[in-house]
Amino acid sequence: MQSCLEPAVRPGTAGASAASGTGAETPAPTLGAALLQIRDLRTAFHTRRGTALAVDGVSLDVRRGETLCLVGESGCGKSVTALSILRLVSPPGRIDGGSICFAGQDLLSLSERAMRQVRGARISMVFQEPMTSLNPVFTIGQQIAEAVELHQDVSADEARDRAAAMLRQVGIPDPEIRLDDYPHQLSGGMKQRAMIAMALVCRPDLLLADEPTTALDVTIQAQILDLIRALQQASGMAVILITHDLGVVAEMADQVAVMYAGRIVEQAPVNDLFGQPLHPYTSALFRSLPAAHAEGERLNVIRGQVPSAFSYPAGCRFCERCAAAVERCRQEYPPFTEKAAGHWAACWQVPTQAGAGNA
Ligand SMILES: Nc1ncnc2c1ncn2[C@@H]1O[C@H](COP(=O)(O)OP(=O)(O)O)[C@@H](O)[C@H]1O
Numbered sequence: 481m482q483s484c485l486e487p488a489v490r491p492g493t494a495g496a497s498a499a500s501g502t503g504a505e506t507p508a509p510t511l512g513a514a515l516l517q518i519r520d521l522r523t524a525f526h527t528r529r530g531t532a533l534a535v536d537g538v539s540l541d542v543r544r545g546e547t548l549c550l551v552g553e554s555g556c557g558k559s560v561t562a563l564s565i566l567r568l569v570s571p572p573g574r575i576d577g578g579s580i581c582f583a584g585q586d587l588l589s590l591s592e593r594a595m596r597q598v599r600g601a602r603i604s605m606v607f608q609e610p611m612t613s614l615n616p617v618f619t620i621g622q623q624i625a626e627a628v629e630l631h632q633d634v635s636a637d638e639a640r641d642r643a644a645a646m647l648r649q650v651g652i653p654d655p656e657i658r659l660d661d662y663p664h665q666l667s668g669g670m671k672q673r674a675m676i677a678m679a680l681v682c683r684p685d686l687l688l689a690d691e692p693t694t695a696l697d698v699t700i701q702a703q704i705l706d707l708i709r710a711l712q713q714a715s716g717m718a719v720i721l722i723t724h725d726l727g728v729v730a731e732m733a734d735q736v737a738v739m740y741a742g743r744i745v746e747q748a749p750v751n752d753l754f755g756q757p758l759h760p761y762t763s764a765l766f767r768s769l770p771a772a773h774a775e776g777e778r779l780n781v782i783r784g785q786v787p788s789a790f791s792y793p794a795g796c797r798f799c800e801r802c803a804a805a806v807e808r809c810r811q812e813y814p815p816f817t818e819k820a821a822g823h824w825a826a827c828w829q830v831p832t833q834a835g836a837g838n839a
């Protein structure tokens with residue numbers, strides 16, 4: 481087994497300068513040992529048009545029992561980050577660098593066979609689109625029971641019972657009957673819940689949930705988020721939750737990481753991030769929220785465009801849209817530093833407050 485037990489790297493420590501090959505180091509803000517430790521992850525799509533740097537130096541830590549919410553506009557690299565953790569990025573996408581350490585194992589150097597043991601059993605993923613993980617030619621029951629049998633030593637009857645119990649937990653009525661349905665016999669919301677049941681039935685250590693409840697009505701959404709929280713409390717499951725919904729973030733997150741153009745631009749405990757967003761992009765994101773506007777008022781969308789992943793500028797990637805930008809922002813990418821205790825941001829214009837670790 482490949483292990484990776486080196487301690488987390490923090491800026492200002494001896495290891496920080498060696499942590500990255502990209503010049504723009506992004507050490508993850510962390511205290512204590514993490515279940516998942518991503519360092520300087522780089523995943524790119526190598527196409528005929530050129531190379532799209534979808535994930536471009538991402539570092540993140542997630543501890544047991546913790547929920548990290550990953551937020552940011554469409555196309556910023558959230559899904560590719562999650563897919564990279566499971567090594568499910570398909571060509572022309574490829575992980576080009578960095579490391580992903582999970583429970584002491586270096587996932588990027590595991591054999592494909594060993595990786596299959598990790599997927600589903602220890603790390604599972606819920607996608608936005610349920611048919612990404614449901615197979616149309618098998619019944620829901622077969623698929624969920626198979627997930628159980630593959631990773632746990634139980635009889636076929638026991639696996640079926642667990643599948644039914646899980647379907648009930650995600651709010652599917654008459655689960656014993658629904659077990660024999662094929663995916664096309666279920667509505668969109670039911671398919672989504674069946675997929676969530678499949679992801680949770682093996683009690684993973686880490687759940688990657690990519691906009692899992694976007695398509696569901698609010699009652700079912702609340703029920704599923706409650707279920708995820710209950711499993712966290714019972715088993716210490718860690719969660720990376722990708723969502724557009726800042727209401728969900730407020731309710732679920734311990735930590736929030738804000739992504740922009742392939743990088744993390746801000747990270748903090750949820751109350752600190754909502755209470756005092758530091759990066760101009762995060763502030764703009766909050767202002768663009770529908771809830772912040774009177775009915776009928778025009779949505780305050782962030783002006784300008786996200787730079788193309790095929791050709792990022794040298795400096796801060798947000799600077800063309802940023803009211804606070806100065807010349808330096810155009811020239812040099814700002815380092816990701818601790819601006820206030822536990823509150824990190826990559827911005828030249830945000831001062832470091834007293835009490836920050838490296839102040
Ligand atoms: N199949 C693909 N081919 C080329 N580029 C891709 C492909 N999939 C994703 N990308 C690139 O990766 C970026 C991040 O995508 P993604 O992680 O799906 O964003 P999101 O934050 O919306 O989940 C996109 O903006 C795009 O540049």
Ligand SMILES: [Mg+2]
Binds near residue numbers: 558559560690
């Ligand atoms: Mg996505």
